[in-house]
Amino acid sequence: MRERTRMTPARSHGPRAALDVIGIGFGPANLALALCLEEQPPSIDGRPLQSLFLERKASYEWHPDMLLEGAEIQVPFLKDLVTLRNPQSHFTFLNYLRLHGRLLDFVNLRRWFPTRLEFNDYYRWVAAQLADRVRYGRAVESVLPVAQEAPVDAGGGTVELLQVTARHLETDRLEEYRTRNLVVATGGVPYIPPGIDVAAAAKVFHSQGFLQQVRRHFPQADAPYRFLVVGSGQSAAEIFQYLFSHYPNAAVTAALRRFAYKPADESEFVNEIYSPAMTDLFFALPEAERCYLKNAHADTNYSAVDLELIRSIFRALYEMKVKGDTRVRVRSLVELRQVEQNGSGLVAKLWNRAEGRMECLEADGVVLATGFHRPPRHPLLAGLAEHLLVKADGEYQVGRDYRVASLPGFAPGIYLQGFCESTHGLSDSVLSVLPIRSREIADSLGGALVHAALADPQAPPRTAALAGLRELAEPVLELPIDLDRPRAMEVGELPPSPPEGREGGWGDAGGDPIDAGKLRDTSEPQGRYRANRAAGSSSS
Ligand SMILES: Cc1cc2nc3c(=O)[nH]c(=O)nc-3n(C[C@H](O)[C@H](O)[C@H](O)COP(=O)(O)OP(=O)(O)OC[C@H]3O[C@@H](n4cnc5c(N)ncnc54)[C@H](O)[C@@H]3O)c2cc1C
Protein backbone atom coordinates (compact mmCIF):
# COMPACT_ATOMS: atom_id res chain seq x y z
CA MET A 1 0.00 0.00 0.00
CA ARG A 2 1.22 3.52 -0.81
CA GLU A 3 2.06 5.86 2.02
CA ARG A 4 -0.20 8.87 2.21
CA THR A 5 1.28 12.32 1.86
CA ARG A 6 0.95 14.20 5.11
CA MET A 7 -1.12 17.31 4.58
CA THR A 8 -0.44 19.03 7.92
CA PRO A 9 2.34 21.63 8.01
CA ALA A 10 5.64 20.23 9.31
CA ARG A 11 7.54 21.68 12.26
CA SER A 12 10.61 23.68 11.45
CA HIS A 13 14.04 23.29 12.99
CA GLY A 14 14.78 26.87 11.94
CA PRO A 15 15.16 28.84 8.76
CA ARG A 16 18.61 27.56 7.91
CA ALA A 17 17.65 23.87 7.95
CA ALA A 18 16.98 23.97 4.26
CA LEU A 19 18.19 24.23 0.71
CA ASP A 20 18.02 27.61 -0.98
CA VAL A 21 16.02 26.32 -3.90
CA ILE A 22 14.32 23.13 -5.02
CA GLY A 23 13.34 22.73 -8.66
CA ILE A 24 10.44 20.42 -9.43
CA GLY A 25 10.91 18.73 -12.79
CA PHE A 26 14.15 18.46 -14.74
CA GLY A 27 13.15 19.09 -18.32
CA PRO A 28 14.99 21.66 -20.45
CA ALA A 29 13.62 24.57 -18.36
CA ASN A 30 15.02 23.51 -15.00
CA LEU A 31 18.08 22.00 -16.69
CA ALA A 32 18.85 25.48 -18.06
CA LEU A 33 18.32 26.93 -14.60
CA ALA A 34 20.54 24.31 -12.94
CA LEU A 35 23.23 25.12 -15.46
CA CYS A 36 22.93 28.85 -14.86
CA LEU A 37 23.16 28.32 -11.09
CA GLU A 38 26.21 26.15 -11.73
CA GLU A 39 28.00 28.63 -13.96
CA GLN A 40 27.01 31.91 -12.39
CA PRO A 41 25.66 31.10 -8.94
CA PRO A 42 24.14 33.93 -7.00
CA SER A 43 26.14 34.11 -3.80
CA ILE A 44 24.68 34.67 -0.39
CA ASP A 45 27.19 36.03 2.11
CA GLY A 46 29.97 34.66 -0.02
CA ARG A 47 28.65 31.15 -0.44
CA PRO A 48 27.02 29.79 -3.57
CA LEU A 49 23.33 29.11 -3.48
CA GLN A 50 22.40 25.49 -2.66
CA SER A 51 20.00 23.88 -5.11
CA LEU A 52 18.44 20.50 -5.77
CA PHE A 53 16.19 19.31 -8.59
CA LEU A 54 13.65 16.50 -8.27
CA GLU A 55 12.64 14.65 -11.44
CA ARG A 56 10.04 11.93 -11.86
CA LYS A 57 11.79 10.15 -14.71
CA ALA A 58 14.50 7.61 -13.92
CA SER A 59 17.07 9.48 -16.01
CA TYR A 60 17.27 12.55 -18.21
CA GLU A 61 15.00 12.20 -21.25
CA TRP A 62 13.32 14.92 -23.30
CA HIS A 63 9.87 13.72 -24.46
CA PRO A 64 11.35 10.23 -24.98
CA ASP A 65 8.30 8.69 -26.62
CA MET A 66 8.37 11.28 -29.38
CA LEU A 67 11.98 10.75 -30.35
CA LEU A 68 10.98 9.74 -33.86
CA GLU A 69 13.78 9.18 -36.33
CA GLY A 70 14.42 12.27 -38.39
CA ALA A 71 12.22 14.58 -36.29
CA GLU A 72 14.02 17.88 -35.89
CA ILE A 73 13.99 20.50 -33.18
CA GLN A 74 12.01 23.62 -33.93
CA VAL A 75 14.44 26.27 -32.78
CA PRO A 76 17.86 26.98 -34.26
CA PHE A 77 20.56 25.07 -32.38
CA LEU A 78 21.97 28.37 -31.09
CA LYS A 79 18.94 28.42 -28.81
CA ASP A 80 20.52 25.68 -26.74
CA LEU A 81 20.68 25.81 -22.94
CA VAL A 82 23.25 28.54 -22.69
CA THR A 83 24.51 30.27 -25.85
CA LEU A 84 22.20 33.28 -25.62
CA ARG A 85 23.39 33.88 -22.05
CA ASN A 86 27.03 32.94 -22.44
CA PRO A 87 28.31 31.81 -25.86
CA GLN A 88 31.70 30.99 -24.29
CA SER A 89 30.24 28.39 -21.97
CA HIS A 90 31.58 24.84 -21.89
CA PHE A 91 27.95 23.70 -22.22
CA THR A 92 27.05 25.05 -25.67
CA PHE A 93 25.72 22.70 -28.32
CA LEU A 94 28.75 23.55 -30.44
CA ASN A 95 31.12 22.48 -27.69
CA TYR A 96 29.10 19.30 -27.24
CA LEU A 97 29.61 18.62 -30.96
CA ARG A 98 33.32 19.38 -30.69
CA LEU A 99 33.81 17.03 -27.74
CA HIS A 100 31.89 14.30 -29.53
CA GLY A 101 33.97 14.68 -32.70
CA ARG A 102 31.09 15.85 -34.90
CA LEU A 103 31.65 19.59 -35.19
CA LEU A 104 32.92 19.61 -38.78
CA ASP A 105 30.36 17.02 -39.90
CA PHE A 106 27.65 19.17 -38.41
CA VAL A 107 28.98 22.23 -40.22
CA ASN A 108 28.89 20.21 -43.41
CA LEU A 109 25.25 19.36 -42.84
CA ARG A 110 24.43 23.08 -43.15
CA ARG A 111 21.40 22.62 -40.90
CA TRP A 112 20.13 24.98 -38.23
CA PHE A 113 17.85 22.32 -36.81
CA PRO A 114 19.45 19.18 -35.34
CA THR A 115 17.32 16.09 -34.83
CA ARG A 116 15.46 15.72 -31.57
CA LEU A 117 17.51 12.56 -30.98
CA GLU A 118 20.74 14.55 -31.14
CA PHE A 119 19.43 17.44 -29.05
CA ASN A 120 18.21 14.98 -26.44
CA ASP A 121 21.71 13.55 -26.36
CA TYR A 122 23.08 17.08 -25.90
CA TYR A 123 20.66 17.65 -22.99
CA ARG A 124 21.70 14.33 -21.48
CA TRP A 125 25.36 15.31 -21.78
CA VAL A 126 24.70 18.54 -19.87
CA ALA A 127 22.49 16.78 -17.31
CA ALA A 128 25.18 14.16 -16.67
CA GLN A 129 27.56 16.92 -15.66
CA LEU A 130 25.05 18.26 -13.15
CA ALA A 131 24.17 14.81 -11.83
CA ASP A 132 24.81 15.55 -8.19
CA ARG A 133 22.29 18.40 -8.29
CA VAL A 134 19.41 16.11 -9.35
CA ARG A 135 17.50 13.23 -7.87
CA TYR A 136 15.78 11.18 -10.53
CA GLY A 137 12.86 8.84 -9.93
CA ARG A 138 11.29 11.34 -7.50
CA ALA A 139 7.68 12.38 -8.11
CA VAL A 140 6.85 15.44 -6.06
CA GLU A 141 3.45 15.02 -4.46
CA SER A 142 2.98 18.07 -2.29
CA VAL A 143 4.43 21.38 -1.19
CA LEU A 144 3.44 22.74 2.20
CA PRO A 145 4.40 25.73 4.29
CA VAL A 146 6.50 24.85 7.33
CA ALA A 147 4.98 26.21 10.53
CA GLN A 148 7.48 28.06 12.72
CA GLU A 149 8.10 26.67 16.20
CA ALA A 150 8.79 30.14 17.52
CA PRO A 151 6.43 32.51 15.73
CA VAL A 152 8.27 35.57 14.49
CA ASP A 153 5.32 37.90 14.59
CA ALA A 154 2.60 38.16 17.18
CA GLY A 155 0.11 36.28 15.05
CA GLY A 156 2.60 33.52 14.32
CA GLY A 157 1.77 33.82 10.63
CA THR A 158 5.25 33.90 9.16
CA VAL A 159 6.30 31.20 6.71
CA GLU A 160 9.99 31.04 5.79
CA LEU A 161 10.36 27.48 4.56
CA LEU A 162 8.57 24.98 2.42
CA GLN A 163 8.35 21.25 2.85
CA VAL A 164 8.51 19.37 -0.44
CA THR A 165 7.35 15.77 -0.32
CA ALA A 166 8.45 13.45 -3.10
CA ARG A 167 7.80 9.79 -3.72
CA HIS A 168 10.86 7.72 -4.47
CA LEU A 169 9.42 5.70 -7.31
CA GLU A 170 11.72 2.72 -6.93
CA THR A 171 11.08 2.19 -3.21
CA ASP A 172 7.61 3.79 -3.11
CA ARG A 173 8.69 5.65 0.04
CA LEU A 174 8.18 9.33 0.75
CA GLU A 175 11.05 11.77 1.13
CA GLU A 176 10.80 15.24 2.63
CA TYR A 177 12.95 18.21 1.74
CA ARG A 178 13.07 21.74 3.10
CA THR A 179 13.65 24.76 0.92
CA ARG A 180 13.53 28.54 0.97
CA ASN A 181 12.45 28.76 -2.66
CA LEU A 182 10.79 26.63 -5.27
CA VAL A 183 10.94 26.62 -9.07
CA VAL A 184 8.11 24.66 -10.64
CA ALA A 185 8.85 23.48 -14.21
CA THR A 186 6.77 20.36 -14.63
CA GLY A 187 5.80 20.91 -18.28
CA GLY A 188 2.40 20.44 -19.87
CA VAL A 189 -0.16 17.78 -19.04
CA PRO A 190 -1.60 15.76 -21.96
CA TYR A 191 -4.88 17.25 -23.11
CA ILE A 192 -7.54 14.54 -23.50
CA PRO A 193 -10.66 15.80 -25.32
CA PRO A 194 -13.91 15.61 -23.33
CA GLY A 195 -15.78 12.34 -23.80
CA ILE A 196 -12.63 10.24 -24.19
CA ASP A 197 -11.73 7.82 -21.42
CA VAL A 198 -8.14 6.73 -21.99
CA ALA A 199 -8.19 4.58 -18.86
CA ALA A 200 -10.98 2.45 -20.30
CA ALA A 201 -9.27 1.57 -23.59
CA ALA A 202 -5.56 0.75 -23.61
CA LYS A 203 -5.26 1.25 -27.34
CA VAL A 204 -6.39 4.87 -27.10
CA PHE A 205 -3.36 6.85 -26.00
CA HIS A 206 -1.87 10.32 -26.04
CA SER A 207 1.09 11.29 -28.22
CA GLN A 208 3.17 11.81 -25.06
CA GLY A 209 3.52 8.03 -24.70
CA PHE A 210 3.49 7.28 -28.41
CA LEU A 211 6.56 5.08 -29.06
CA GLN A 212 6.12 2.97 -25.96
CA GLN A 213 2.41 2.40 -26.57
CA VAL A 214 2.61 1.75 -30.29
CA ARG A 215 5.43 -0.75 -29.85
CA ARG A 216 3.56 -2.50 -27.04
CA HIS A 217 0.15 -2.77 -28.72
CA PHE A 218 1.14 -2.95 -32.38
CA PRO A 219 4.32 -5.00 -32.57
CA GLN A 220 3.96 -6.40 -36.10
CA ALA A 221 5.22 -4.00 -38.76
CA ASP A 222 3.50 -5.85 -41.62
CA ALA A 223 0.08 -6.29 -39.95
CA PRO A 224 -2.99 -4.56 -41.45
CA TYR A 225 -3.71 -2.48 -38.34
CA ARG A 226 -6.21 0.40 -38.53
CA PHE A 227 -4.95 3.61 -36.94
CA LEU A 228 -6.63 6.94 -36.29
CA VAL A 229 -4.43 9.95 -35.53
CA VAL A 230 -6.29 12.89 -34.03
CA GLY A 231 -4.97 16.47 -34.29
CA SER A 232 -3.28 18.76 -36.78
CA GLY A 233 -0.26 19.99 -34.83
CA GLN A 234 3.39 18.95 -35.15
CA SER A 235 2.93 15.84 -32.99
CA ALA A 236 -0.01 14.64 -35.10
CA ALA A 237 1.79 15.17 -38.40
CA GLU A 238 4.94 13.40 -37.18
CA ILE A 239 2.94 10.45 -35.86
CA PHE A 240 0.82 10.21 -39.02
CA GLN A 241 3.97 10.02 -41.14
CA TYR A 242 5.59 7.54 -38.75
CA LEU A 243 2.59 5.19 -38.86
CA PHE A 244 2.11 5.07 -42.62
CA SER A 245 5.87 4.66 -43.17
CA HIS A 246 6.53 2.04 -40.45
CA TYR A 247 3.39 -0.03 -41.07
CA PRO A 248 3.26 -0.49 -44.86
CA ASN A 249 0.04 -2.50 -44.70
CA ALA A 250 -1.81 -0.41 -42.13
CA ALA A 251 -4.84 1.79 -42.84
CA VAL A 252 -3.98 5.17 -41.34
CA THR A 253 -6.48 8.02 -41.04
CA ALA A 254 -5.63 11.52 -39.89
CA ALA A 255 -8.56 13.37 -38.27
CA LEU A 256 -8.19 17.14 -38.45
CA ARG A 257 -10.65 19.45 -36.76
CA ARG A 258 -9.48 22.24 -39.03
CA PHE A 259 -9.26 22.17 -42.82
CA ALA A 260 -5.62 21.26 -43.30
CA TYR A 261 -2.16 20.98 -41.76
CA LYS A 262 -0.98 24.56 -41.57
CA PRO A 263 2.69 25.55 -41.68
CA ALA A 264 4.29 27.21 -38.70
CA ASP A 265 5.22 30.77 -39.66
CA GLU A 266 8.97 30.97 -39.13
CA SER A 267 9.55 34.16 -41.07
CA GLU A 268 12.01 36.59 -39.58
CA PHE A 269 9.76 39.39 -38.31
CA VAL A 270 7.16 37.02 -36.90
CA ASN A 271 9.84 34.94 -35.21
CA GLU A 272 10.90 37.97 -33.19
CA ILE A 273 7.92 37.19 -30.98
CA TYR A 274 10.16 34.48 -29.48
CA SER A 275 13.05 36.82 -28.70
CA PRO A 276 13.98 37.55 -25.08
CA ALA A 277 13.33 41.29 -25.55
CA MET A 278 9.76 40.44 -26.44
CA THR A 279 9.18 39.17 -22.90
CA ASP A 280 9.67 42.71 -21.55
CA LEU A 281 7.39 44.20 -24.15
CA PHE A 282 4.72 41.55 -23.66
CA PHE A 283 4.79 41.77 -19.87
CA ALA A 284 4.40 45.56 -19.95
CA LEU A 285 1.30 45.45 -22.18
CA PRO A 286 -2.22 45.87 -20.85
CA GLU A 287 -3.95 42.52 -20.45
CA ALA A 288 -6.22 42.97 -23.48
CA GLU A 289 -3.25 43.70 -25.74
CA ARG A 290 -1.36 40.66 -24.46
CA CYS A 291 -4.37 38.55 -25.21
CA TYR A 292 -4.62 39.98 -28.73
CA LEU A 293 -0.94 39.38 -29.44
CA LYS A 294 -0.96 35.85 -28.08
CA ASN A 295 -4.00 34.88 -30.13
CA ALA A 296 -2.71 36.61 -33.24
CA HIS A 297 0.49 34.54 -33.17
CA ALA A 298 -0.58 31.33 -31.40
CA ASP A 299 -0.38 29.50 -34.72
CA THR A 300 3.39 30.00 -34.82
CA ASN A 301 3.49 27.25 -32.20
CA TYR A 302 0.17 25.49 -31.71
CA SER A 303 -1.71 23.50 -34.37
CA ALA A 304 1.20 24.29 -36.64
CA VAL A 305 3.42 21.96 -38.64
CA ASP A 306 6.87 22.31 -40.12
CA LEU A 307 6.45 23.12 -43.83
CA GLU A 308 9.01 20.52 -44.94
CA LEU A 309 7.06 17.83 -43.11
CA ILE A 310 3.77 18.92 -44.69
CA ARG A 311 5.37 18.71 -48.12
CA SER A 312 6.87 15.33 -47.40
CA ILE A 313 3.50 13.93 -46.26
CA PHE A 314 1.70 15.37 -49.28
CA ARG A 315 4.28 13.87 -51.63
CA ALA A 316 4.03 10.45 -49.98
CA LEU A 317 0.24 10.50 -50.25
CA TYR A 318 0.45 11.56 -53.89
CA GLU A 319 2.79 8.66 -54.66
CA MET A 320 0.31 6.28 -53.02
CA LYS A 321 -2.48 7.72 -55.17
CA VAL A 322 -0.41 7.07 -58.27
CA LYS A 323 -0.11 3.44 -57.19
CA GLY A 324 -3.84 3.24 -56.39
CA ASP A 325 -3.06 2.73 -52.69
CA THR A 326 -5.94 4.14 -50.62
CA ARG A 327 -4.96 2.93 -47.17
CA VAL A 328 -3.81 6.38 -45.98
CA ARG A 329 -6.08 9.43 -45.89
CA VAL A 330 -6.53 12.82 -44.33
CA ARG A 331 -10.02 13.71 -43.08
CA SER A 332 -10.66 17.44 -42.67
CA LEU A 333 -13.18 19.20 -40.44
CA VAL A 334 -13.83 16.30 -38.09
CA GLU A 335 -13.67 16.51 -34.32
CA LEU A 336 -13.20 13.46 -32.12
CA ARG A 337 -16.08 13.25 -29.63
CA GLN A 338 -15.99 9.70 -28.30
CA VAL A 339 -14.24 6.34 -28.54
CA GLU A 340 -15.98 3.09 -27.64
CA GLN A 341 -14.58 -0.38 -27.26
CA ASN A 342 -16.15 -2.80 -29.74
CA GLY A 343 -14.92 -6.34 -29.05
CA SER A 344 -11.19 -6.23 -29.64
CA GLY A 345 -11.52 -3.10 -31.80
CA LEU A 346 -12.52 0.52 -31.27
CA VAL A 347 -15.21 2.77 -32.72
CA ALA A 348 -14.36 6.45 -32.90
CA LYS A 349 -17.20 8.94 -33.12
CA LEU A 350 -16.26 11.97 -35.16
CA TRP A 351 -18.34 15.10 -35.49
CA ASN A 352 -18.35 16.05 -39.16
CA ARG A 353 -18.35 19.84 -39.08
CA ALA A 354 -19.06 20.26 -42.77
CA GLU A 355 -22.14 18.03 -42.75
CA GLY A 356 -23.28 18.61 -39.17
CA ARG A 357 -23.52 14.93 -38.29
CA MET A 358 -21.75 12.26 -36.30
CA GLU A 359 -19.86 9.55 -38.14
CA CYS A 360 -18.27 6.34 -36.89
CA LEU A 361 -14.86 5.04 -37.81
CA GLU A 362 -13.51 1.64 -36.81
CA ALA A 363 -9.92 1.44 -35.66
CA ASP A 364 -7.51 -0.78 -33.75
CA GLY A 365 -5.58 2.13 -32.26
CA VAL A 366 -6.38 5.82 -31.67
CA VAL A 367 -3.54 8.26 -31.07
CA LEU A 368 -4.56 11.51 -29.41
CA ALA A 369 -2.09 14.09 -30.67
CA THR A 370 -4.34 16.63 -29.04
CA GLY A 371 -1.76 18.81 -27.33
CA PHE A 372 -1.12 19.78 -23.74
CA HIS A 373 -2.62 22.02 -21.15
CA ARG A 374 -0.99 23.93 -18.33
CA PRO A 375 -3.35 24.54 -15.45
CA PRO A 376 -3.59 28.21 -14.46
CA ARG A 377 -3.13 27.16 -10.84
CA HIS A 378 -0.64 24.36 -10.42
CA PRO A 379 -2.04 21.43 -8.39
CA LEU A 380 1.28 21.04 -6.53
CA LEU A 381 0.81 24.54 -5.11
CA ALA A 382 -2.64 23.79 -3.69
CA GLY A 383 -1.21 23.57 -0.16
CA LEU A 384 0.10 27.15 -0.45
CA ALA A 385 -3.13 28.61 -1.87
CA GLU A 386 -3.91 30.81 1.12
CA HIS A 387 -0.56 32.60 0.75
CA LEU A 388 -0.45 33.20 -2.99
CA LEU A 389 -2.09 36.09 -4.82
CA VAL A 390 -4.48 35.27 -7.62
CA LYS A 391 -5.81 37.65 -10.30
CA ALA A 392 -9.47 38.11 -11.19
CA ASP A 393 -9.06 35.62 -14.07
CA GLY A 394 -8.02 32.91 -11.62
CA GLU A 395 -4.32 32.85 -12.57
CA TYR A 396 -1.54 33.55 -10.11
CA GLN A 397 -0.23 37.08 -10.02
CA VAL A 398 3.28 36.59 -11.37
CA GLY A 399 6.06 39.20 -11.50
CA ARG A 400 8.39 39.85 -14.41
CA ASP A 401 10.91 37.63 -12.57
CA TYR A 402 8.43 34.69 -12.77
CA ARG A 403 7.85 34.85 -9.01
CA VAL A 404 4.30 34.40 -7.77
CA ALA A 405 3.20 37.35 -5.63
CA SER A 406 2.33 36.34 -2.07
CA LEU A 407 0.74 37.78 1.02
CA PRO A 408 2.85 39.45 3.71
CA GLY A 409 4.38 36.92 6.10
CA PHE A 410 5.11 34.39 3.34
CA ALA A 411 8.82 34.58 2.56
CA PRO A 412 9.52 31.67 0.16
CA GLY A 413 9.84 32.52 -3.50
CA ILE A 414 7.64 30.42 -5.76
CA TYR A 415 8.80 30.65 -9.37
CA LEU A 416 7.04 29.24 -12.43
CA GLN A 417 8.69 28.14 -15.66
CA GLY A 418 6.32 27.29 -18.48
CA PHE A 419 3.13 28.47 -16.79
CA CYS A 420 3.27 32.18 -17.61
CA GLU A 421 2.30 32.33 -21.26
CA SER A 422 -0.53 34.77 -20.64
CA THR A 423 1.81 37.28 -18.95
CA HIS A 424 5.23 36.56 -20.48
CA GLY A 425 4.30 35.56 -24.02
CA LEU A 426 4.44 32.62 -26.41
CA SER A 427 8.08 31.81 -25.71
CA ASP A 428 7.12 30.68 -22.22
CA SER A 429 6.39 27.02 -23.01
CA VAL A 430 9.13 26.46 -25.61
CA LEU A 431 12.94 26.47 -25.70
CA SER A 432 13.52 29.93 -27.12
CA VAL A 433 14.37 31.98 -24.04
CA LEU A 434 15.57 29.33 -21.59
CA PRO A 435 19.09 30.72 -21.01
CA ILE A 436 17.84 34.25 -20.47
CA ARG A 437 14.90 33.23 -18.31
CA SER A 438 17.13 31.12 -16.10
CA ARG A 439 19.45 34.09 -15.61
CA GLU A 440 16.45 36.23 -14.64
CA ILE A 441 15.21 33.65 -12.14
CA ALA A 442 18.73 33.12 -10.76
CA ASP A 443 19.11 36.87 -10.25
CA SER A 444 15.77 37.05 -8.52
CA LEU A 445 16.65 34.08 -6.31
CA GLY A 446 19.92 35.77 -5.37
CA GLY A 447 18.10 38.97 -4.52
CA ALA A 448 15.44 37.16 -2.54
CA LEU A 449 17.98 35.23 -0.53
CA VAL A 450 20.15 38.21 0.27
CA HIS A 451 17.00 40.00 1.34
CA ALA A 452 16.06 37.10 3.62
CA ALA A 453 19.54 37.05 5.15
CA LEU A 454 19.47 40.78 5.85
CA ALA A 455 16.02 40.55 7.37
CA ASP A 456 17.24 38.16 10.06
CA PRO A 457 19.79 40.03 12.20
CA GLN A 458 20.00 37.13 14.68
CA ALA A 459 21.13 34.71 12.04
CA PRO A 460 24.72 33.54 12.25
CA PRO A 461 26.70 34.17 9.07
CA ARG A 462 25.33 31.76 6.51
CA THR A 463 28.71 30.39 5.73
CA ALA A 464 29.01 29.24 9.35
CA ALA A 465 25.65 27.53 9.12
CA LEU A 466 26.76 25.30 6.27
CA ALA A 467 27.68 22.26 8.31
CA GLY A 468 24.26 22.21 9.92
CA LEU A 469 22.59 22.96 6.62
CA ARG A 470 24.19 19.96 5.03
CA GLU A 471 22.82 17.64 7.67
CA LEU A 472 19.37 19.11 7.98
CA ALA A 473 18.65 19.43 4.27
CA GLU A 474 18.73 15.67 3.92
CA PRO A 475 15.49 14.04 2.95
CA VAL A 476 14.07 11.68 5.49
CA LEU A 477 15.25 8.64 3.62
CA GLU A 478 17.97 9.30 1.12
CA LEU A 479 21.61 10.01 0.39
CA PRO A 480 23.14 13.43 0.99
CA ILE A 481 24.07 15.67 -1.89
CA ASP A 482 27.39 17.35 -1.56
CA LEU A 483 26.31 20.81 -0.52
CA ASP A 484 29.49 22.56 0.38
CA ARG A 485 31.82 21.72 -2.45
CA PRO A 486 33.29 24.65 -4.32
CA ARG A 487 31.47 24.62 -7.62
CA ALA A 488 31.01 27.87 -9.45
CA MET A 489 32.58 28.64 -12.80
CA GLU A 490 33.15 32.13 -14.04
CA VAL A 491 31.58 33.29 -17.27
CA GLY A 492 33.65 32.02 -20.13
CA GLU A 493 35.78 29.84 -17.93
CA LEU A 494 36.41 26.32 -19.16
CA PRO A 495 36.18 23.29 -16.91
CA PRO A 496 39.28 21.33 -16.07
CA SER A 497 40.77 18.95 -18.58
CA PRO A 498 39.60 15.36 -18.63
CA PRO A 499 41.64 12.85 -16.70
CA GLU A 500 44.61 11.20 -18.35
CA GLY A 501 43.68 8.86 -21.15
CA ARG A 502 40.33 10.51 -21.89
CA GLU A 503 41.22 12.50 -24.93
CA GLY A 504 37.65 12.45 -26.15
CA GLY A 505 36.71 14.89 -23.39
CA TRP A 506 34.22 14.67 -20.58
CA GLY A 507 31.13 13.87 -22.57
CA ASP A 508 28.95 10.78 -22.59
CA ALA A 509 30.98 9.33 -25.44
CA GLY A 510 34.03 9.41 -23.21
CA GLY A 511 32.45 7.27 -20.52
CA ASP A 512 31.68 8.54 -17.04
CA PRO A 513 29.92 11.85 -16.55
CA ILE A 514 31.94 14.82 -15.38
CA ASP A 515 32.40 15.13 -11.69
CA ALA A 516 30.62 18.46 -11.50
CA GLY A 517 32.26 19.17 -8.18
CA LYS A 518 35.51 19.66 -10.06
CA LEU A 519 34.08 22.41 -12.21
CA ARG A 520 35.62 25.05 -10.08
CA ASP A 521 38.17 25.13 -7.46
CA THR A 522 39.45 28.65 -7.49
CA SER A 523 42.45 27.55 -5.45
CA GLU A 524 43.53 25.37 -8.37
CA PRO A 525 46.18 26.74 -10.71
CA GLN A 526 44.55 28.09 -13.87
CA GLY A 527 47.23 26.77 -16.22
CA ARG A 528 45.29 23.66 -17.19
CA TYR A 529 42.29 25.76 -18.14
CA ARG A 530 44.43 27.91 -20.39
CA ALA A 531 45.96 24.90 -22.06
CA ASN A 532 42.51 23.45 -22.59
CA ARG A 533 41.21 26.71 -24.03
CA ALA A 534 44.07 26.82 -26.51
CA ALA A 535 43.34 23.25 -27.58
CA GLY A 536 39.69 24.16 -27.96
CA SER A 537 40.28 27.08 -30.24
CA SER A 538 42.55 25.11 -32.55
CA SER A 539 40.00 22.36 -33.15
CA SER A 540 37.18 24.68 -34.16
C1 LIG B 1 7.45 16.09 -28.78
C2 LIG B 1 7.74 17.50 -28.45
C3 LIG B 1 8.76 18.17 -29.09
C4 LIG B 1 9.02 19.50 -28.79
N1 LIG B 1 10.01 20.13 -29.48
C5 LIG B 1 10.23 21.44 -29.26
C6 LIG B 1 11.22 22.13 -30.01
O1 LIG B 1 11.89 21.57 -30.85
N2 LIG B 1 11.42 23.45 -29.76
C7 LIG B 1 10.69 24.10 -28.80
O2 LIG B 1 10.94 25.28 -28.60
N3 LIG B 1 9.75 23.46 -28.08
C8 LIG B 1 9.50 22.16 -28.29
N4 LIG B 1 8.52 21.51 -27.57
C9 LIG B 1 7.81 22.23 -26.50
C10 LIG B 1 8.27 21.77 -25.09
O3 LIG B 1 7.40 22.32 -24.18
C11 LIG B 1 9.70 22.19 -24.77
O4 LIG B 1 10.53 21.56 -25.68
C12 LIG B 1 10.24 21.74 -23.41
O5 LIG B 1 10.06 20.37 -23.23
C13 LIG B 1 9.73 22.54 -22.25
O6 LIG B 1 10.55 22.22 -21.16
P1 LIG B 1 10.01 22.11 -19.66
O7 LIG B 1 11.19 21.79 -18.83
O8 LIG B 1 9.24 23.34 -19.34
O9 LIG B 1 8.95 20.93 -19.68
P2 LIG B 1 9.16 19.36 -19.92
O10 LIG B 1 10.14 19.12 -20.97
O11 LIG B 1 7.79 18.81 -20.10
O12 LIG B 1 9.78 18.83 -18.56
C14 LIG B 1 9.04 18.77 -17.36
C15 LIG B 1 9.66 17.69 -16.49
O13 LIG B 1 9.02 17.70 -15.21
C16 LIG B 1 8.87 16.36 -14.79
N5 LIG B 1 7.77 16.33 -13.81
C17 LIG B 1 6.47 16.59 -14.04
N6 LIG B 1 5.77 16.49 -12.89
C18 LIG B 1 6.66 16.16 -11.92
C19 LIG B 1 6.55 15.92 -10.52
N7 LIG B 1 5.38 16.02 -9.88
N8 LIG B 1 7.66 15.59 -9.84
C20 LIG B 1 8.86 15.51 -10.46
N9 LIG B 1 9.02 15.72 -11.78
C21 LIG B 1 7.93 16.05 -12.50
C22 LIG B 1 8.58 15.59 -16.07
O14 LIG B 1 8.89 14.22 -15.93
C23 LIG B 1 9.50 16.29 -17.07
O15 LIG B 1 10.75 15.68 -17.18
C24 LIG B 1 8.25 20.17 -27.83
C25 LIG B 1 7.21 19.51 -27.19
C26 LIG B 1 6.94 18.19 -27.50
C27 LIG B 1 5.82 17.51 -26.81
Ligand SMILES: NC(=O)c1ccc[n+]([C@@H]2O[C@H](COP(=O)([O-])OP(=O)(O)OC[C@H]3O[C@@H](n4cnc5c(N)ncnc54)[C@H](OP(=O)(O)O)[C@@H]3O)[C@@H](O)[C@H]2O)c1
Ligand atom coordinates in the same frame (compact mmCIF):
# COMPACT_ATOMS: atom_id res chain seq x y z
N1 LIG C 1 9.77 17.99 -33.63
C1 LIG C 1 9.36 18.91 -32.78
O1 LIG C 1 10.08 19.84 -32.51
C2 LIG C 1 8.00 18.82 -32.14
C3 LIG C 1 7.24 17.66 -32.23
C4 LIG C 1 6.00 17.64 -31.60
C5 LIG C 1 5.55 18.74 -30.88
N2 LIG C 1 6.30 19.86 -30.81
C6 LIG C 1 5.85 21.04 -30.06
O2 LIG C 1 5.03 20.64 -28.98
C7 LIG C 1 4.01 21.61 -28.74
C8 LIG C 1 2.65 20.94 -28.81
O3 LIG C 1 2.40 20.44 -30.15
P1 LIG C 1 1.29 19.30 -30.36
O4 LIG C 1 1.22 19.02 -31.78
O5 LIG C 1 1.55 18.20 -29.41
O6 LIG C 1 -0.07 20.01 -29.85
P2 LIG C 1 -0.88 21.25 -30.47
O7 LIG C 1 -0.06 22.04 -31.40
O8 LIG C 1 -1.49 21.95 -29.32
O9 LIG C 1 -2.01 20.55 -31.35
C9 LIG C 1 -3.09 19.87 -30.77
C10 LIG C 1 -4.05 19.51 -31.87
O10 LIG C 1 -5.10 18.72 -31.34
C11 LIG C 1 -6.28 19.11 -32.00
N3 LIG C 1 -7.45 18.66 -31.24
C12 LIG C 1 -7.71 18.83 -29.91
N4 LIG C 1 -8.88 18.23 -29.59
C13 LIG C 1 -9.34 17.65 -30.72
C14 LIG C 1 -10.49 16.88 -31.04
N5 LIG C 1 -11.40 16.57 -30.11
N6 LIG C 1 -10.64 16.45 -32.32
C15 LIG C 1 -9.74 16.75 -33.29
N7 LIG C 1 -8.65 17.47 -33.04
C16 LIG C 1 -8.44 17.92 -31.78
C17 LIG C 1 -6.16 20.60 -32.14
O11 LIG C 1 -7.07 21.03 -33.09
P3 LIG C 1 -7.28 22.58 -33.49
O12 LIG C 1 -6.15 22.88 -34.41
O13 LIG C 1 -8.59 22.61 -34.16
O14 LIG C 1 -7.25 23.32 -32.20
C18 LIG C 1 -4.70 20.72 -32.54
O15 LIG C 1 -4.55 20.57 -33.92
C19 LIG C 1 4.24 22.69 -29.79
O16 LIG C 1 5.08 23.65 -29.23
C20 LIG C 1 4.99 21.97 -30.87
O17 LIG C 1 5.78 22.83 -31.65
C21 LIG C 1 7.53 19.91 -31.43
